[in-house]
Amino acid sequence: MWLCRPSFRKTMKVSKNQNSSRQGAKAQTGSLFFRNASQILTLAGPPGPRRGKALSELGIVSRGAVLTQGVRVLDVGSTRALEAKARRLKAEAIDCRGWVVMPGFVDSHTHLVFAGSRVGDYEARLRGETYEEIAREGGGIKLSAERVRQASIDSLVRQAQGFLEQFAAHGTTTLEVKTGYGLEITQELKLLEVVLRLRKMSQLELVPTLLAAHALPAEYSGRSDDYIETVIRDLIPTVARKRLAEFIDCFCDRGAFSVDQCRRVLAAGKQQGLVPRLHAEQLTSSGASRLALDFKAASADHLDQLSSADIRAFARSDVVATLLPGANFHLGLKNYPPARKLIDAGAIVALATDFNPGTSPTPNMQFMLSVACSAMRMMPAEAINAAAINAAWALRRAARLGSLEPGKQADLIVMDVSDYREIPYYFGVNHCRMTVKAGKVVSPQ
Ligand code: NIG
Numbered sequence: 001m002w003l004c005r006p007s008f009r010k011t012m013k014v015s016k017n018q019n020s021s022r023q024g025a026k027a028q029t030g031s032l033f034f035r036n037a038s039q040i041l042t043l044a045g046p047p048g049p050r051r052g053k054a055l056s057e058l059g060i061v062s063r064g065a066v067l068t069q070g071v072r073v074l075d076v077g078s079t080r081a082l083e084a085k086a087r088r089l090k091a092e093a094i095d096c097r098g099w100v101v102m103p104g105f106v107d108s109h110t111h112l113v114f115a116g117s118r119v120g121d122y123e124a125r126l127r128g129e130t131y132e133e134i135a136r137e138g139g140g141i142k143l144s145a146e147r148v149r150q151a152s153i154d155s156l157v158r159q160a161q162g163f164l165e166q167f168a169a170h171g172t173t174t175l176e177v178k179t180g181y182g183l184e185i186t187q188e189l190k191l192l193e194v195v196l197r198l199r200k201m202s203q204l205e206l207v208p209t210l211l212a213a214h215a216l217p218a219e220y221s222g223r224s225d226d227y228i229e230t231v232i233r234d235l236i237p238t239v240a241r242k243r244l245a246e247f248i249d250c251f252c253d254r255g256a257f258s259v260d261q262c263r264r265v266l267a268a269g270k271q272q273g274l275v276p277r278l279h280a281e282q283l284t285s286s287g288a289s290r291l292a293l294d295f296k297a298a299s300a301d302h303l304d305q306l307s308s309a310d311i312r313a314f315a316r317s318d319v320v321a322t323l324l325p326g327a328n329f330h331l332g333l334k335n336y337p338p339a340r341k342l343i344d345a346g347a348i349v350a351l352a353t354d355f356n357p358g359t360s361p362t363p364n365m366q367f368m369l370s371v372a373c374s375a376m377r378m379m380p381a382e383a384i385n386a387a388a389i390n391a392a393w394a395l396r397r398a399a400r401l402g403s404l405e406p407g408k409q410a411d412l413i414v415m416d417v418s419d420y421r422e423i424p425y426y427f428g429v430n431h432c433r434m435t436v437k438a439g440k441v442v443s444p445q
């Protein structure tokens with residue numbers, strides 16, 4: 001995996017101020033001028049998520065520039081129009097060499113924190129076992145939970161930090177982070193402690209979600225209601241009181257938890273101020289997406305098994321349908337979530353990696369665009385909106401993130417293509433040459 005061609009680095013004039021603020025926790029105060037882009041994808045538009053035809057609108061400025069001040073976007077326009085203003089501000093110029101500049105990716109569904117990997121499960125699947133068979137035999141989520149129990153906080157932080165560098169190098173500026181490999185109260189709290197440390201250390205924005213109802217711990221075998229009660233009674237109040245998570249999620253599916261159990265967890269979380277989101281209809285058509293709709297959840301994720309009536313219900317709702325085609329790809333499935341039908345019906349569609357050790361071990365949102373286009377027939381422009389502004393909606397951050405407009409946060413990436421459609425088209429390579437978070441260059445370091 002290459003991060004940056006040396007020839008590009010030479011032309012990247014990054015000020016001393018910029019360098020020093022990168023190392024410390026100081027807020028960025030300087031101004032950056034990203035000039036000579038072939039296309040700025042502003043994703044600007046009316047407030048609200050992008051649905052239907054609006055999902056194809058990227059608000060492109062040709063031969064464009066972005067001027068930042070401090071953590072915010074000050075202006076977006078043609079390079080020529082912004083040149084004088086940038087000079088007046090003594091902005092540091094970054095020559096974008098005819099490439100594409102766009103908002104940083106918002107990855108609204110990841111399971112960032114786990115110990116080790118599950119390459120053994122991967123090989124077992126390649127030999128023909130299914131995801132659910134492996135889970136029943138003691139692999140799957142429970143295997144990751146066993147490893148988390150044995151791991152120290154420091155080692156979990158270290159592994160996640162390495163992944164965060166890869167997220168940044170591939171153009172992600174904000175990511176949701178779920179717990180879910182603890183599966184007991186103290187271990188879930190340990191994972192939240194890891195997330196807290198990562199939030200303090202990382203230059204990326206991490207959004208924590210409690211996913212204690214991910215799999216049934218072995219000690220509760222045959223007593224899943226008891227585990228759910230423990231989560232509701234002993235975990236959710238602590239997490240809410242200490243503000244350790246913003247969202248509450250459950251894995252609502254065959255082999256995980258029932259609609260009724262997940263309803264109880266989401267209700268308890270919501271009552272304590274956590275916003276619901278849900279793993280829904282991945283393996284079976286269970287009614288989970290209706291549960292998410294009932295709760296007006298921030299998002300319902302996976303959605304492989306949606307019925308036509310479900311699709312119509314999403315189109316009428318504000319619940320983001322977050323599609324995770326990396327999981328289908330990695331599991332070697334023939335079928336993918338019904339992206340086309342959802343978009344054509346008018347649902348709010350987002351894309352995310354589902355980064356996790358079992359079904360989607362990639363931090364690369366660019367690859368999600370490629371799979372979304374090639375396997376789900378999304379158009380490149382739709383995929384880009386789904387991976388930025390609609391994903392920001394799914395994390396309730398669209399007023400600040402997900403598009404390049406004056407006043408919004410300066411989270412942007414420089415991609416070494418001259419036409420945005422080449423991002424999914426040249427697949428499996430990293431096009432990202434620079435990642436800027438809140439007006440600071442965070443990759444390359
Ligand atoms: O989103 N579906 C449930 N959870 C994850 C997989 C977790 C794992 O296998 O470790 C997912 O695909």
Ligand code: FE
Pocket residue numbers: 109111279354356
């Ligand atoms: Fe997931």
